[in-house]
Structures are given as C-alpha cells and as structure tokens.
Amino acid sequence: MNLNATSKANILKTSRELIQQNGWAGVNIRSVAAACGVSVGCIYNYFASKTELLSATVESIWSDIFHHPENEVVFQDTLSCVRWMYQQLEDGCQRYPGFFTHHALGFVRQDTADGKQQMQRAWRHILEALCVVLQNDTKIRADAFTEEFTVEKFADILFSLMLSALVRQDFDPSTVLEIVRRAIY
Known part of the structure; x- marks a missing residue:
C-alpha cells in the first residue's frame, strides 16, 4: 500500500469510478482509500469527512x-x-x-x-x-x-x-x- 502518495484529483477520479461500479453505497473513506492504495489518513488530508468527500465527488x-x-x-x-x-x-x-x-x-x-x-x-x-x-x-x-x-x-x-x-x-x-x-x- 502506498501510504503517502496520491492527489485530490486521483481521489475524486477513484470516487467517480467507485460510483460507476457500485453506486453511492460504494463510496466512503475506507473504500476510496483502498481503491487508491493509500491509508485512510491520506484521504483525510484532503477531505475532513465522508460528506466533504461526497460533496467534492458530486461537483x-x-x-x-x-x-x-x-x-x-x-x-x-x-x-x-x-x-x-x-x-x-x-x-x-x-x-x-x-x-x-x-x-x-x-x-x-x-x-x-x-x-x-x-x-x-x-x-x-x-x-x-x-x-x-x-x-x-x-x-x-x-x-x-x-x-x-x-x-x-x-x-x-x-x-x-x-x-x-x-x-x-x-x-x-x-x-x-x-x-x-x-x-x-
């Protein structure tokens, strides 16, 4: 697992892909972190909460x-x-x-x-x-x-x-x- 390297753009791209594959239920901090190959903490560096992640994904x-x-x-x-x-x-x-x-x-x-x-x-x-x-x-x-x-x-x-x-x-x-x-x- 790559615990440090990712970007906000990559997280959002991955979130969009998870929605395409699994619908909204497939998007949460843990699933996005796993799909990005990063730690949960890495996602929190960019998004303070699941709501914030979902809001950015919607946009x-x-x-x-x-x-x-x-x-x-x-x-x-x-x-x-x-x-x-x-x-x-x-x-x-x-x-x-x-x-x-x-x-x-x-x-x-x-x-x-x-x-x-x-x-x-x-x-x-x-x-x-x-x-x-x-x-x-x-x-x-x-x-x-x-x-x-x-x-x-x-x-x-x-x-x-x-x-x-x-x-x-x-x-x-x-x-x-x-x-x-x-x-x-």
Whole structure:
C-alpha cells in the first residue's frame, strides 16, 4: 500500500469510478482509500469527512458530465446547446447510474449545507453558460426578452425543464426545443 502518495484529483477520479461500479453505497473513506492504495489518513488530508468527500465527488461528476465539448458549435445557438445538454444528461445517467436522483435526495435528507452549495454551484455554472449562449445567439428575435422576461429567467426555465427530464428519465429534447423556437425565434 502506498501510504503517502496520491492527489485530490486521483481521489475524486477513484470516487467517480467507485460510483460507476457500485453506486453511492460504494463510496466512503475506507473504500476510496483502498481503491487508491493509500491509508485512510491520506484521504483525510484532503477531505475532513465522508460528506466533504461526497460533496467534492458530486461537483466532480457534474464537471465530468458537462465538460467543455470539443466542438464549440454547440454554443453558437440555443437549439444546439439544448440538444447537447440533453445528450450530456443522458450520457451522465448511463455513466453514473442514479447520480442525479440519489445525490440530490441524499443532500436534501442529510441537510448538508456543503453538499447543497456544491450542487448549487454546479447548477449556477451551467445556468451562466446557458445565459451566455442565449445572449450570443444571433438568431433570437430582437424583442424576445424584456425587463420582465429576461435571459436569466428563460435560462432558468430551460434548466428546470432539463432537471425535470432527469427525474422522469426522459431525454427527448423535442418539446423543449419547440418551446425555445416559439418563445424566442
């Protein structure tokens, strides 16, 4: 066993792999330490508790799912972006079974402020990127947004519909794409 050498990135990578293999039940300080080939104390050098480890893993998974695409075309218009986001959500559900429902419900049940903050930070990042796409989409009608119906409010609606699709496990973006077309194009 390598009692000293590892990194935070390696711990998070290993935690993601354990979730893929065994679900959330497979991730705890001891299992991650064993999978990394390090002592339990080594994990505690990076994460003060299991909750902190799980919170960082959640943020890591969101980043993995919504990594920056190689093809920047998906950010040139809202329709392409929405399609890409739905595809990422579907891929994320396949790679990390139960991730979206279990981590959100787990943090709500545990009332872990840190976990909720991590989730909200990931969501805020996604919403901000969606707002940028909406602001830069040259195909959107000039009068589509107003003081009452802002880019931010529309992005929030779109993202809420996507989160709803996660709960239903429905990754067909056609209804949302039609909403986008009618509302802003």
